[in-house]
Amino acid sequence: MSSTTEVTPSGATGRGSSPRGKGGDARPEVNAGAGASRRRQGLAAWTLALPFCLLFLVFTAWPVIQSLFMSFTDTRSRDLRTPFAVDIVGLDNFTKAFSDPIFRKSMLNTAYFVVVGVPLTMAMALAAAVALDKGITKLRGLFRLGFYTPVITSIVAVAVVWRFLLEREYGLINTVLGWVGIDGPNWLGDPNWAMPGLILMASWRNFGTGMIIFLAGLQAVPWMLHEAAAIDGAGAWQRFRHITLPLLRPTLLFVSVTTAIGYLQFFEEPFVMTNGGPLNSTISMSMYTYKQFGFGNYGLASAMSYIIFVIVAIVTAIQFRLLRENT
């Protein structure tokens, strides 16, 4: 996640611009004391990191390991009191997961959600950020707050409201579509339209976060470059494509990665809106895994959760490949 010399507006020293270079021990005058310095730093560093490490070992590492263990056994809910009195079944749970048509459908659904949802959310966020940053001068705070509001409302309330919005005959969305002569679909009742409905809702809910981050990233694009290009005759769109976007790359990467990680695990939207239906068109991997936990199939559910984990890691790695700067 590192970048080298960036152009920062205030000229503050970034990591790469310090004359001492990266790392901290290349100073010639303290080579002799470098060892002691490192030791002292090491002691301080691990003291500072101690709370994190303890909490991590107890509340993250241990559950992760136990989960991994369960995925190779046929653990059911009644076995959790005697966790070792179970049979090892090797990769059985994993093959069972992949041969389950509903799990495969959930993988497709999740892919659909991510491939459409992530670009849509990012586009909305970027558009809003650009409009607020470069387009208008007054009332920025108001618009910023307004666009961020969906992020802070609880999903339970959001679900109730959106169920009414997406209602076939009297829902607000179909009413508005009706004004321009479009006969709106039966959003939540039609297997082909339920997922688009959920994607719409998720984008509405999450674009505020991306917008805030893009707003921050846009402040790093120097106005001088834009002015120079404008003098040279470049139009607004060209300037956006050739100046803003490339400089925004690290921010794009960050938003893309965090949104994708979130969307790959999407659970709340189908859980409260459609319960995975109609006809399993909206069931996600996380939701199906949760259902298996509910049935007591802990071994199988753990295997599924690990499959999700691996997919998240792979997709993140791919995004890094595609979007990282050429350094």
Added chain:
Amino acid sequence: MTRTRSQWWLYAVLTIVLLAVIAPFVWMVLGSFKTQGELLQTPPTWWPQTATLDNYTRLFSRLNFSQYFVNSTIVAVAVTAGNLLFCSMVGYALAMLDFPGRRALFLVVMGTLLIPGVVTFVPLFVLVTNVGLANSLPGLILPFLVSPFGVFLMRQYISGLPRDLLDAGRVDGASELRIFARIFLPLCGPALATLGILTFLGSWNNFLWPLVVAQEESKYTLPVALALYSKGQNSTQYGLLLAGATVVVIPVLAIFLAFQRRFIEGIATTGIK
């Protein structure tokens, strides 16, 4: 002159979009003043035809509201404070100090970001129960006391601060920990504001964990209580739900309003660029 005209046009578009974006939110607030009958009506109404404060009186009287509010506040404040402190400690170490195992620690932090919640949820619950933390506020707080995202955020931000301060502090003979606490930490205002808001929001709206860990009503948080009192076995009390949701969102809104500028500033300088 064309600039101002296109500005007007932009304002108009933005206003329409803004209205569209906050419309569901407004509907939620208006709905909290409606009766169950009116909420189920088709076509749905916008302004309450028979406005009632019933939902709110029920919310505050039947529910042990103050108890849940206090629980939610304690948990959210504790989790936020813990994160602000611990994440900045580790973030600083990763950003500024050179020590053996630094790369490994960083990889661990980043790797944890990728772990889906489903992987750890059940074993975490069993663990929490076995150490006797079930049905206690610490059980609601401890697993969330430090988040990898927070560590990452602080690390990025602190990397953007001048290294010279570090050297200056060392030359002055200050200990490493003192340098962190006295020199760097005070400079982290914006990042801490950002982390604080995001953490508070996450903790305040957290539903699944408190639901499972809190066994007695005295330990419920607001989202759990809300689900409890509005959803029946076969029906949902929408008015009560919307009223509860409105009340739950107010503290977060207030905090966001108060810290908005520092929040943006914080993200701006985390070196994500």
Added chain:
Amino acid sequence: MRRTSAAAVATLTAAALALSACGRDNGGGAGSSETAKDISSGKATGTLTVWAMGNEGDILPDLMKDFEAANPGVKVNVTAIPWDSAHDKFTTAITAGTTPDAAMVGSTWMGEFAGLDALDPVPPSIDTSAYFEGAQKTNEVNGTNYGVPWYVETRLIFYRTDLAKKAGITTPPTDWDGLKNMAKAMQDKAGAKFGMGFQAGGQGSWQSIMPFAWSDGANLTKDDGKAYNFDSPELLEAVKYYQSYFTDGISDKAAPAQPTTEPDFKSGRVPMFISGPWMMSAVEKVGVKKDQYDVMPVPAKKTSSSFVGGSNFAVFKKSKNRDSAWKLVQWLSDPKVQAKWYGMSTDLPSVKSAWDDPALSGDPKLKKFGTALETAQAPPSFPTWEQVVAGFDTEMEKVTKQGADPAAALKSAQQQAESVGTGQ
């Protein structure tokens, strides 16, 4: 380099040792029936923790005051838990050993919890013949009773009397064809968009379909109650009948997951549906008047039989105050207490003699529910019921929404049921 490989070897060895220590002990399985210890005479004492869901959890503390008055020295702490995730809350508590003394338990969960060895068998001094048979059966797992019915509900057909008159129907139909003709007439003559509001498959749709199967005499188990039985000819007839509503356009196959039953009933868009007693106050809340609607039993093919749901009350094995917990359960089954509970909550009593109370016997609609309760049935109390019936619901979704072949769908449901097993 050496350090890393040594560490790797150490980890692998540890893992191998741990894995080799695993293995199921397959001797002496559960499956035999248990005998219950009896409870002492005298008053209840000590503290009791009780869990209850939703509205019941809200009101129960008021009822408990009476119990505490009758048993000085006992303190009952009621914890209300949300319905949404009550099932998961129970299973996690059972896993962690943090169950309450007694709790209200959903009627379809008994098999699962008993299978987890969490429930205490019912003591012999509690008379199980006092309850409605269908409800009582939900407590029986492997020949032992693990709880008692607390309140019940059953499903009847709701219909608009004024629109029925318009459609030319004066007496409620008594057979399947009659019901369908009535629904069709509602569409043709009384302006309904859909005559009958049946659920198009999906979660919980079995509660609408099974009443018809049971009215045809279907049995959901075979081999003397040891296996699921989804592809029986009676269930096939019921599913075919149910599907015909959708293919003939009498029911809406594209209805959303969250139904709009009440407003549709009021507007007359869908003037008939099948549901339980709580819908009476629900439709009245949106403005339907008491004399505008009525309920009727599920029409018979061989007999009339509906689905009985509701909740049971059970005591957990880990309870430290078992004696008093059962005394509480016994007290809750007293007909007078049951009648009082009805007054407080509108939950229908599970004890037959409580229905003699004027509040219940005086209301004509409620009387119909009471009559239906005598013949209503519940699904088998196997631990895997929830998982298996989810597969059934999905097949029903295909049958109603896509016109899939009912015979093939039931065969598929049966296959899924067999691969999951009964869990006993």
